[in-house]
Amino acid sequence: MSFFSIRATILLLCVSIASSMLWERLVETYISTLTVTVASDCGSIATTSDSLGATAALPTFVTSLVTTNLRVFPTPVTPSSGKTPDQTSGPSPPPFCTSGVQFQFYKLAKGDAWGPGRIPLNGDYLKPPFHKGDVLSALFGELPLLTGTTKFIGFTNGPADTRTIYGKSTQNTTDYFIIKHTGYFYSSQGGTYQVQVTRDVDEAAWMWWDQKARFGYTSQNADLRAGFQKDDGTFTFSVGPNTYTPYRIMWANAQEYGGFPFVWKGPGGETIVSATQPANGQLFVSCNILEAPYFD
Structure with a gap:
């Protein structure tokens, strides 16, 4: 030739x-x-x-x-001399990621117990307590009324009949509902992080971390559970730099008002995301199919 x-x-x-x-x-x-x-x-x-x-x-x-x-993904970074891997800050995540938090809003109905399409009234009579019930059973066979992405996780307490969900109107009352949040946390810095939901949550919140957030999550194996006037929920975990970790967060409200006081802190006490502070650039819906494939 x-x-x-x-x-x-x-x-x-x-x-x-x-x-x-x-x-x-x-x-x-x-x-x-x-x-x-x-x-x-x-x-x-x-x-x-x-x-x-x-x-x-x-x-x-x-x-x-x-x-x-053509260079879509970042070149691996070798830790600087004298620093351990979990002290090393990595490069920004690659382009073509979908930034933010994916959410799905499910409008359900009042029931005598947790079950498909049903949320029980939150009262002291419940056995087990509301936040220890089978929340996932309520979503069986249900489709979300609203979906989208947001830069926040959490809500301040307010009347159910005036609620908008991350800027989207529900067009009806928002008592007896569940909001599901899913995505990936990209750790630009290795270290210890903490997620906290106080007992002021109305009514309850759950969080699943790592691969359990994608596969094998149940109502009973959540890494964090918080219930109204019952239990604070705190989850502390450590990750290395430049990693993607899946998470799943759910909030359920029963009767009347609802609030979700959520905060996620970094190694230095900085806020990753909260109900009032937008995500700082480390939360993604998905990125690439090997490390951070889409899931819901």
Whole structure:
């Protein structure tokens, strides 16, 4: 094959790669090493000559697309000398992540006990107490009335008949409902984090952490449970830098008013997200299919 035939073949490959950016974004797999190599090879073609001095140049738009757009995921960072991995802050998460918290609002009905589509009235007569009941059974077969993304987790206490859910109107009263929050926490800094829901929650909240948040979560194995005037909920955990960890958070309200005093703190006491402070850039709905695939 002649020099120009080889160069033409490689040129077509590079153009094909550049035009397939949308597909790469949808697939979202770890190919940063491969794409950097391809980008480097394609870029070098523009200045490579054969033994006769002939050259084959790539159009500028091709080299620009290949070298600037194909690197989707961050290059791993080696910890600085003298620092342990959990002390090392990593790079920002890659582009093409969906930032924020996914939420789903389920409007349910009053029942005598937890069950499909039913939430019991929260009273001292309940055995077990409201926050220790089978909350997940209430969602069986149910579809959310509202869905969306938010930068907050939690609510201040207020009348149920005037409630909006993260900026969206429920168009009806919001007593007897459940809100589910799901997504990933990207730890830009390793260390110890804490999530807290006080007993002022009205009525109850639950949190599941790590892979249990995606698979195998039950009403009884939550990492955090808080109940109105019963139990504070505090969950403390440690993570290394540059990791994605799935979480699932649920809040249920029964009769009348509802409140969800939620706060998530970082290693230095900084707020990751709360009912009144938006997420600080470390919460994502999803990113890539290997580390942070979409789930609900």
